[in-house]
């Protein structure tokens with residue numbers, strides 16, 4: 001099932017999402033719906049608040065990217081905890097399905113260590129680097145109620161102010177279904 005994607009300004013994107021209790025929801029069903037929704041919007045990451053569900057789960061799939069490492073990166077992260085962030089801070093221009101047509105440079109650390117449950121409720125601790133780490137950090141922020149625009153410089157924020165308020169009013173063009 002394809003969900004409409006929540007837009008900047010929707011309060012669900014600003015809430016700290018709730019932990020998932022084992023057996024509480026059909027995780028395979030939900031993660032399949034999230035993958036389907038994300039693919040239809042041509043995204044590489046999607047967190048549950050972006051479909052209006054305030055739960056600690058996100059999915060990533062880099063298979064549509066050129067990058068060899070990202071191509072093989074398809075995973076479900078449930079109740080994730082970022083144990084450690086290390087490495088250099090590097091900057092990259094990010095975007096977000098909930099903030100259409102807006103991009104901006106965000107600095108993030110290059111290596112993370114994360115503990116999470118997968119869709120079969122297997123607990124895992126893994127390290128990720130580079131773009132994989134970045135996508136996880138961006139999605140993790142979503143379940144904390146944080147958005148990439150929060151990191152932008154005051155000048156950049158000022159420049160985007162009108163664009164963001166238009167999105168809040170639902171005045172935005174997208175090639176995917178959004179919740180207005």
Ligand code: NI
Pocket residue numbers: 095096097098138142
């Ligand atoms: Ni996003």
